[in-house]
Amino acid sequence: xxxxxxxxxxxxxMLVSVIGAAAVARQQIKVLIDQIQDQEQxxxxxxxxxDQLENLVTVQSQRVDVLSKMNAPDVLARxxxxxxxxxxxIEILQAEVGQLRAMHNGEHK
Numbered sequence: 348x349x350x351x352x353x354x355x356x357x358x359x360x361m362l363v364s365v366i367g368a369a370a371v372a373r374q375q376i377k378v379l380i381d382q383i384q385d386q387e388q389x390x391x392x393x394x395x396x397x398d399q400l401e402n403l404v405t406v407q408s409q410r411v412d413v414l415s416k417m418n419a420p421d422v423l424a425r426x427x428x429x430x431x432x433x434x435x436x437i438e439i440l441q442a443e444v445g446q447l448r449a450m451h452n453g454e455h456k
Contacts, residue, residue: 416422
C-alpha cells in the first residue's frame with residue numbers, strides 16, 4: 348500500500364472534520380445541559396408554588412367547612428332558642444332587680 352500526498356490530505360481533511368464535529372457536538376451538548384438545568388429549576392419553582400397553592404386550598408376548604416357547620420340550620424335554630432331563653436331570663440332578672448331596688452329605697456311591701 349502506497350501512501351501518497353493525496354491520501355494524507357484526504358485523511359487530514361477527515362480528521363479535521365471529525366475534530367470539528369466533535370467540538371460542535373460538545374458545545375451543543377453544553378447548551379442542551381444548561382437548558383435542561385434551567386427547565387429543571389423552573390419546574391421545581393412551579394412545584395413549590397403548586398404545593399403552596401394546594402396547602403392554601405386545603406386551609407380555605409377547612410375554613411369554609413367550619414363556617415358551614417357554624418351556620419347550619421339546626422345549629423342556628425339551637426342558638427336562636429338559647430338567645431331567646433337568655434333574653435327572657437334577662438327580662439325576669441331586670442324585673443327582680445327593679446323590685447329589690449324599690450324595696451331597698453322605699454317601703455317593703
